[in-house]
Amino acid sequence: METLDAIISQYIDPYYLRIMVLIGINIILALGINLITGVTGQLTMGHAGFMSIGAYTSAILSMQYGFSYLAALLAGALMAALFGVIIGIPTLRLEGDYLAMVTIGAAEIIRVFFLNFEPGGKAVGMAGIPQHTTFITVWLVALIIILLNVRLLNSRYGRAFYAIKENEIAAAASGIDTTRIKILAFMVGAFLGGLGGGLYAHYMYYINPQDFGFMKSIELLNMVVLGGMGSIPGTILGAFILTLAPEMLRIVSEYRLLFYGALLVILMIFRPNGLLGNVRLYDLRKRWWKKEVETWQS
Amino acid sequence: MLNFRKKSKLGIVLCLLMALTLLVGCSGSNETSDKAEAPAEKQEVIKLGFLGAKTGDVANYGIPGEKGMKMAIDELNAGDGIMGKKVEGVYEDNKGDTGEIANIATKYITRDKVVAMVGDPCTGLTKVAAEIAQENKTVIFSAGATGTGVVEIGDYVFRNTLLDQFAVPSVVDWMVNSMGWKNIAVITSLNNGYSTALTPVFKEALKTQNTKIVIEESINDGESDFSAQITKLKKANADVLVFTGYYREAALIMNEAQKQGLAISLIGGDGLYGQDLIKLGKTAVEEKVIYYCGFSSDQASAETSKFINKYEEIYKEKPDMFSAQYYDAVMILAKAMTDAKSTDPSIFKAELAKLKDYPGVSGNTTFRADREPVKSPICLITVKDGNFVVLEKIPVNIK
Amino acid sequence: MFWEQLLNGLTLGSTYALIALGYTMVYGIVQLINFAHGEIYMFGAFAGLFLASYCGVNILVALLGAMAFCMLLGMLVERIAYRPLRGKSSRLSALISAIGVSIFLSTLMVLLAGTNTRRYPDVVPNHTFHLAGLDFSLMQVIILLFSAALMLGLQFMVKKTRIGKAMRACSQDLDAAYLMGINVNRVISFTFAIGSALAAAGGVMVGIYYNAVWPYMGTMAGLKAFAAAVLGGIGSIPGAMIGGISLGILEIMGVAYLSSSYKDAIAFGILILVLLIRPQGLLGQKISKKV
Numbered sequence: 001m002e003t004l005d006a007i008i009s010q011y012i013d014p015y016y017l018r019i020m021v022l023i024g025i026n027i028i029l030a031l032g033i034n035l036i037t038g039v040t041g042q043l044t045m046g047h048a049g050f051m052s053i054g055a056y057t058s059a060i061l062s063m064q065y066g067f068s069y070l071a072a073l074l075a076g077a078l079m080a081a082l083f084g085v086i087i088g089i090p091t092l093r094l095e096g097d098y099l100a101m102v103t104i105g106a107a108e109i110i111r112v113f114f115l116n117f118e119p120g121g122k123a124v125g126m127a128g129i130p131q132h133t134t135f136i137t138v139w140l141v142a143l144i145i146i147l148l149n150v151r152l153l154n155s156r157y158g159r160a161f162y163a164i165k166e167n168e169i170a171a172a173a174s175g176i177d178t179t180r181i182k183i184l185a186f187m188v189g190a191f192l193g194g195l196g197g198g199l200y201a202h203y204m205y206y207i208n209p210q211d212f213g214f215m216k217s218i219e220l221l222n223m224v225v226l227g228g229m230g231s232i233p234g235t236i237l238g239a240f241i242l243t244l245a246p247e248m249l250r251i252v253s254e255y256r257l258l259f260y261g262a263l264l265v266i267l268m269i270f271r272p273n274g275l276l277g278n279v280r281l282y283d284l285r286k287r288w289w290k291k292e293v294e295t296w297q298s
Numbered sequence: 299m300l301n302f303r304k305k306s307k308l309g310i311v312l313c314l315l316m317a318l319t320l321l322v323g324c325s326g327s328n329e330t331s332d333k334a335e336a337p338a339e340k341q342e343v344i345k346l347g348f349l350g351a352k353t354g355d356v357a358n359y360g361i362p363g364e365k366g367m368k369m370a371i372d373e374l375n376a377g378d379g380i381m382g383k384k385v386e387g388v389y390e391d392n393k394g395d396t397g398e399i400a401n402i403a404t405k406y407i408t409r410d411k412v413v414a415m416v417g418d419p420c421t422g423l424t425k426v427a428a429e430i431a432q433e434n435k436t437v438i439f440s441a442g443a444t445g446t447g448v449v450e451i452g453d454y455v456f457r458n459t460l461l462d463q464f465a466v467p468s469v470v471d472w473m474v475n476s477m478g479w480k481n482i483a484v485i486t487s488l489n490n491g492y493s494t495a496l497t498p499v500f501k502e503a504l505k506t507q508n509t510k511i512v513i514e515e516s517i518n519d520g521e522s523d524f525s526a527q528i529t530k531l532k533k534a535n536a537d538v539l540v541f542t543g544y545y546r547e548a549a550l551i552m553n554e555a556q557k558q559g560l561a562i563s564l565i566g567g568d569g570l571y572g573q574d575l576i577k578l579g580k581t582a583v584e585e586k587v588i589y590y591c592g593f594s595s596d597q598a599s600a601e602t603s604k605f606i607n608k609y610e611e612i613y614k615e616k617p618d619m620f621s622a623q624y625y626d627a628v629m630i631l632a633k634a635m636t637d638a639k640s641t642d643p644s645i646f647k648a649e650l651a652k653l654k655d656y657p658g659v660s661g662n663t664t665f666r667a668d669r670e671p672v673k674s675p676i677c678l679i680t681v682k683d684g685n686f687v688v689l690e691k692i693p694v695n696i697k
Numbered sequence: 698m699f700w701e702q703l704l705n706g707l708t709l710g711s712t713y714a715l716i717a718l719g720y721t722m723v724y725g726i727v728q729l730i731n732f733a734h735g736e737i738y739m740f741g742a743f744a745g746l747f748l749a750s751y752c753g754v755n756i757l758v759a760l761l762g763a764m765a766f767c768m769l770l771g772m773l774v775e776r777i778a779y780r781p782l783r784g785k786s787s788r789l790s791a792l793i794s795a796i797g798v799s800i801f802l803s804t805l806m807v808l809l810a811g812t813n814t815r816r817y818p819d820v821v822p823n824h825t826f827h828l829a830g831l832d833f834s835l836m837q838v839i840i841l842l843f844s845a846a847l848m849l850g851l852q853f854m855v856k857k858t859r860i861g862k863a864m865r866a867c868s869q870d871l872d873a874a875y876l877m878g879i880n881v882n883r884v885i886s887f888t889f890a891i892g893s894a895l896a897a898a899g900g901v902m903v904g905i906y907y908n909a910v911w912p913y914m915g916t917m918a919g920l921k922a923f924a925a926a927v928l929g930g931i932g933s934i935p936g937a938m939i940g941g942i943s944l945g946i947l948e949i950m951g952v953a954y955l956s957s958s959y960k961d962a963i964a965f966g967i968l969i970l971v972l973l974i975r976p977q978g979l980l981g982q983k984i985s986k987k988v
Contacts, residue, residue: 093973093976094976098972098977100730101927101968105968108962113962218796229787229789255804261798261802261804264793264796265777265794
């Protein structure tokens with residue numbers, strides 16, 4: 001794998017390589033949100049919180065406890081998944097914007113916790129995290145995650161997720177244990193958040209609680225909504241566009257964020273359901289192989 | 299059937315991969331054309347990358363820094379450049395964001411082919427860029443990072459600000475023995491890396507003297523409401539308030555103190571420097587806010603006043619610490635390249651490390667063996683009649 | 698100290714409440730979390746600053762001017778960024794559009810005014826009252842009275858006037874209101890105008906109280922106000938007031954008696970607990986789910 005990375009870094013400009021790595025990480029993170037919000041319909045606006053748990057856990061384990069890269073990543077992701085379950089529990093009682101508020105609040109609490117967290121260096125952050133994450137590792141993980149996501153959404157669980165989004169009461173009436181399924185969605189989504197956070201920490205050398213603020217959560221949510229809620233190719237496309245856009249817009253320097261903001265508004269006006277909204281891999285396949293289009297209304 | 303499904307998914311994945319390689323391929327081809335031009339270009343100009351925020355919360359450090367850097371580069375180009383080659387600055391805005399600065403540092407090194415980067419004013423951001431600079435064998439010269447663990451990253455990493463560890467003991471000594479302040483209140487800005495790093499330095503120094511920390515509070519950068527903290531402070535009977543954050547919050551804290559009728563001096567590091575301290579605080583900060591730093595436009599040396607006059611002429615405003623330090627950083631880099639007769643970072647970095655008694659506009663600078671800069675004396679600065687004036691110059695004892 | 702801190706909390710809370718009212722009004726009618734609301738509050742603060750210190754007008758005129766300006770701004774934002782999306786997209790797309798507007802507006806202000814924090818003119822003398830061992834400032838009294846007056850005025854408008862009736866009708870059922878001959882677009886536009894004017898008033902008040910405004914003041918204030926609106930029960934006007942004031946008191950008391958390091962965590966933690974006990978917020982109505 002290292003040789004492959006060496007070959008790649010020889011032929012590709014490190015600047016592009018860097019952006020490609022970030023795209024890979026963002027795809028993993030966005031797929032987590034897609035599962036919770038896009039597929040299961042539970043609005044989460046605090047995904048950066050899960051990301052920071054994964055980032056800090058894996059960074060501390062690999063720096064101070066000598067965990068291997070893979071073990072640290074997994075541990076970080078599992079820790080985030082644990083918090084996903086804890087934050088998922090309020091979904092028993094809350095929905096919509098109230099749930100969104102709880103996720104925002106939880107992410108803020110996590111951020112404040114890390115700001116007071118001595119082993120993580122408080123606001124100074126942690127520097128010198130070994131840079132294990134490379135182009136190959138990120139995209140390998142991303143591909144595995146994409147494949148697993150496709151498998152999951154085409155499984156019994158996947159159909160249960162969609163059912164809850166469509167109509168929770170009907171889903172419950174059809175014998176779906178909605179509580180368990182919603183918490184499961186949060187757990188898997190948070191797992192992906194933690195995984196992305198771990199990959200991010202091992203790529204950036206340095207993490208800081210302020211990296212995982214409210215705006216980061218919003219940025220990630222934007223990817224899913226822009227790409228198309230509930231759609232895996234859409235989410236991937238969203239992650240691509242919104243990671244590339246700030247880099248592309250670098251030429252307009254200080255007007256960059258102005259364009260970024262306007263871009264979000266315009267895209268939403270012309271593609272209100274996201275770029276690939278209502279497109280599922282499942283339908284896409286039908287389109288290709290059977291020439292039979294089945295749109296799916298949200 | 300099952301087989302068919304699997305194949306189709308594989309197809310989709312393959313398509314994704316193709317799109318990916320296409321994208322990478324495009325970027326790859328771009329890159330080769332860049333590379334072809336690069337060597338020819340490299341002979342013509344020497345590029346320096348600017349690290350700093352032009353928008354965002356810490357833009358107030360980046361913007362004057364950029365001005366100082368531009369001024370230094372223009373001055374070099376008005377003369378002979380560096381060894382007859384023109385100098386060119388590249389100025390990207392990192393918004394004070396760690397992800398951004400990493401992208402920008404990578405872009406500077408690989409696409410702009412800079413020989414050195416100047417900045418960032420913040421310690422945390424500098425560390426991110428320094429890792430990248432070290433790995434890519436490019437010099438990074440921070441004009442503002444005062445926290446620990448910067449030059450330790452590697453031999454391509456430099457800075458020209460005095461470490462807080464060196465300055466604070468002298469400041470605390472002055473507080474206790476010259477002013478007789480014994481009961482100390484400490485306020486930290488929790489989400490500010492500079493502040494959370496400086497507070498322990500102060501507390502460590504306070505421990506060695508006969509002092510007592512009567513109250514410890516925290517705030518966050520960007521907030522405006524400090525009423526609860528000040529109400530608590532009022533009851534604590536402190537002689538002086540040590541605040542380790544930035545000027546914006548310092549001014550607002552002093553405003554609130556004035557409103558609640560609390561007359562207390564506030565002392566802190568060079569993060570308190572900024573014309574906005576005076577603009578925001580007005581009477582509340584008059585002769586009450588004191589900070590230490592290596593640069594003051596007041597009581598300047600001949601060299602420094604020349605710089606100040608020229609800066610005022612160009613930008614119609616007073617230079618600050620960051621403009622002076624960025625200016626110095628560019629000049630020190632130019633000197634090192636000239637002395638080493640090379641623009642190769644791996645060669646001139648050795649020359650840079652040898653710097654001794656450089657008479658910069660931000661003070662005399664010497665690099666120790668570990669490349670940490672030593673600057674002495676430091677100025678204690680306060681606000682008087684709407685201007686920053688030197689209250690006292692105190693020597694720094696570095697073992 | 699308790700009473701002084703309570704007063705600090707009330708003052709902070711009233712500013713949250715003024716912003717939260719705008720959130721709640723818009724939400725009540727179109728179920729949109731108007732994320733740009735915090736930026737409108739920031740624009741209001743700057744418009745007031747511009748009028749008061751660069752045009753040199755009286756502060757009351759500046760306040761009215763800022764409110765009028767933000768009314769127009771709010772209506773413009775609604776017209777450009779939200780109306781085209783209404784009816785044909787999910788609420789989340791509207792949310793993203795709102796986030797886009799929010800980013801756009803705060804960047805615009807940075808380009809116009811720079812990132813600096815600016816001092817507000819000293820229009821209210823720093824007079825401190827001493828009453829029964831309690832210190833409080835004139836400005837605190839003004840903010841409390843002003844906020845209370847605005848909130849009562851709003852309540853009157855919604856409950857007693859014709860347009861208020863139309864607003865209530867729209868909040869119950871947009872389609873039915875339309876069928877009853879209510880010009881829904883106009884009512885929504887009006888709601889944005891009123892909400893934005895309240896935010897502008899909040900912005901100017903905060904500017905005077907803290908003597909400072911800056912382009913990034915909207916984001917955090919917007920988030921806090923959203924929390925306040927949710928705490929009170931989003932969509933409910935008295936709820937926004939109670940939510941705002943409780944959040945302010947909660948924050949101040951967290952600093953006063955617990956720890957200033959965990960201030961926001963304490964406030965959000967209690968908010969989550971309240972929501973777990975009362976999922977519809979303090980005064981929100983429980984909507985039974987339709988099958």
